[in-house]
Amino acid sequence: MSSESARRILGRLAVLTALLLVRATCADVLPDDRADLFYSKYSGGGMDITGESVLVRKKFTENFAVEGSYFIDKVSGASIDVLSQASQIKDERKQKTLTVEYLHDKTSYTASFVNSDERDYRSSTTSVSLKQDMFGDLTTLSLAFANTTDVVGENNGTAFVPNVAWLGHAQSRSYDVDVSQIVTKNFIAGVNFNVITDQGDLANPYRSVRYLDPQNPKGYSLGSQVYPDTRTSTAVQIEGKYYLPYRAALTASYRYFHDTWSIVGNTYELDYTHPISNIWILEGRLRYYKQNHADFYSDLFAYADEYRFEARDQDLAAQDNYMIGAKVTYAFLPDGWKMFKRATATFDVSRITFHYLDFRDIKYFGVPQYLPGDEPLYQFNATVYQIYMSMFF
């Protein structure tokens, strides 16, 4: 690091330290204790995924709370890639999370551990964060760091007789700075800045590249993806939330994303929340996302090993998608019941339409009317249902 950079960083640290030393005038409180039961179902692109989760959050003192959650995903079916080269899949993912939070005056400190376990993928994340209210509680600053270690495998067997080969490791580090600002008595704004660095085995082993091959009756053959072993991404999101005159809220956000694989993504979201007589809360949301492809992505390479790095993972293809969603929350037990102060039940449904701009639907392979590279572009719709109950005590 140059001395110039070191000075610049020292300067920023000095300002940051000063911000954190701002004294508080009165203490904050931790959120209410709560328990959530959650069910979800995702259907789309040939896959069905059901999820069940339970979350419990409990304050042990006025300053110290513990939160634990357990989530299980059950996957059946197979995506377009799996259909084009392998048998269908059946798998499940179990995720456990433990979070502790300590509040001192205007500052809250959080430490969290997440463990996710699949038959062919294991992931552990440790994170710490700090949140500080300042300037008469008009501004909230949050800083967070997370370290994730993954073990990447591939199931070379079948859905029912697995044969997992462990391929390697990946490590990811995430740095977050988040500022939330009260602007007027009706308007709050936020900025979130995030940097993630990865290294290790970053390629998805279930995806393959394809290249022209005159010797193959299909006109192409499949080969292994080769990814760079590092990636750094930067994302900035700005958002605003406005309280409308008739008690409703309008939220708008925009996120810009860029990474060292030359992916640029833009996300736009709009959310409208409308309560009815303290019993119902209705919410509608729209989201639009667009990205270009990674610089080493191609749907069809000219020949085997054309480039040093090659990918044909649909996540890295140029794409856009639209999401429309609706949520209804019903509040019950307004006077409490036994240990519970109140409770809510929520139903949420989202419809997402994915369009790929340079990823072709090769499950048509072998059909004579499509030459390699002339297949229709891939697109699919997905529906996501969520039902959950939250009890506050």
Add this chain to the structure above:
Amino acid sequence: MHRLRPALLAACVLMTAACSSIQPWVKPYERDRLADPIMAWDRDAISSAYLDHIRESREGSRGASGSAGGGCGCN
């Protein structure tokens, strides 16, 4: 070192300002609307994390929108 001085000066000013307590332009008694649950950034963290996980499993972008959980979403 001279490049560092403005930053240190700003830090000192902020620290001094902290001692004299900054007067908020939106008073605490004017924040009833902002305290309404519909104005929370994230009313249901478990639901938001689930939707983020779905998106991050299918898009190249990630980060700056909350926690997305672990796993690869490979298939």
